[in-house]
Amino acid sequence: MEMRKEKAALSSQQGLNHSPFHTQEHMRRVPPKEPQVTCRSNTYPKGFYCSWHLQHPTYIPTDFEVYVQHNQRPLEVTRDEVHKNRCHVKFPELFSSFPYRVNVTAVNSLGRASIVFLLVVHYHLHRGLFGPTVKPDPPEKVVAKPVANNARRLEVTWNSPSTWPDVETFPLKYFLRYRPLIRDQWQHVELSDSISHTITDAYAGKEYIIQLAAKDMEIGTWSDWSVAVHSTPWMEEPKPITSTTESDIIPETTPGPPSAAPRVGEPTAACSTLLWSTHLLLACVLLSIM
Structure with a gap:
């Protein structure tokens, strides 16, 4: 049994x-494959950040190890508090042509896989250290307002990205695009070192969508587009339509207390005046006879 x-x-x-x-x-549970790594600087000249992800899921917990070297020296790596697959690295030298070696390793209980990313920067004679990874964050606080008494203008203002640390020394240029909602084709304006622009060719009465991108003045790539904002050019207030003319207007009167009706047998004012005139005429005739 x-x-x-x-x-x-x-x-x-x-x-x-x-x-x-x-x-x-x-x-379904598999060891990790090589992660995909990208690095860029949105805080030049302070430093850069790297982010990574797996192209294929492992279906089990997977951690990442990150090591960064510059000129054969290890650099301090700070993990991002919000984005778990991102780290930040400070530039050890402002003027240096040595590449940055970024090693990212994916690790789980079934195995590990690594990839080495070389962040190559270039030395610019006038501005210092640059590279294709210099990419600012999008402009912030974009506002579009109509211009009073002008049906074809929109005033657009914005702020430089707050993550760009020194806009005075390393100025940015901006790329503005806008279109009415009724059309799919964008209109573009490139602006140098300015945080405002007036659109002068807007369609009257049409709602517009507006976005901006930022870029270092000399080297690097354009940022992503800013959050879209909407605005409509100024429109004249419609005048009220009246259905009557002045001659048709009946003046309003304030009702008062009703007048007392005359009593039967009581002479009216006109009758009293006539009777008094008759007595006066008779008196005049008598005096003339005498």
């Missing part, structure tokens, strides 16, 4: 191990 129970338990366990669900879950 006990042997039968052991055989039954063993058969049950074997059936569980070979069940489709168990086999599928076991097959």
Whole structure:
């Protein structure tokens, strides 16, 4: 009897191990492959950041190890508090032509995989250290307002990205695009070292969508587009339409207390005046006879 129970338990366990669900879950758990790494500087000249991700899921917890070297010296790496797959690195030297070696390793219980990313920067004679990874964040606080008494203008203002630390020494240029919602084609304006622009060719009465991008004046790439804002040019207030003319207007009167109706037998004012005139005429005739 006990042997039968052991055989039954063993058969049950074997059936569980070979069940489709168990086999599928076991097959889905895989070791990591090389992560994809990108690095760019949005805080030049203070430093840069790198981010990474796996192209294929592993279905089990996977951690990442990050090491950065510059001129064969290890650099301090600070993990981002918000984005778990991002780290920040400070530039050790402002004027240096040595590449930065970024090593990112994905690790889980089934294995590990690494990739080395070389962040190559270039030395610019007039401005110092630059590279294709210099990419600012988008402009911030974009506002578009109509211009009073002008049906074809929109006033657009914005702020430089707050992450760009020294806009005075390393100024930015901006790329403005706008279009009415009724059309798909954008209009573009490139602006140098300015944080405002007046659109002068807007369609009257049409709602517009507006975005901006930022870029270092000399080297690097354009930022992503800013959050889109909407605005409509100024429109004249419609005048009220009246349905009557002045001659048709009946003046309003304030009702007063009703006048007392004359009593029967009581002479009116006109009658009293006539009676007094008759008596006066008769008196004049009598005096003339005498």
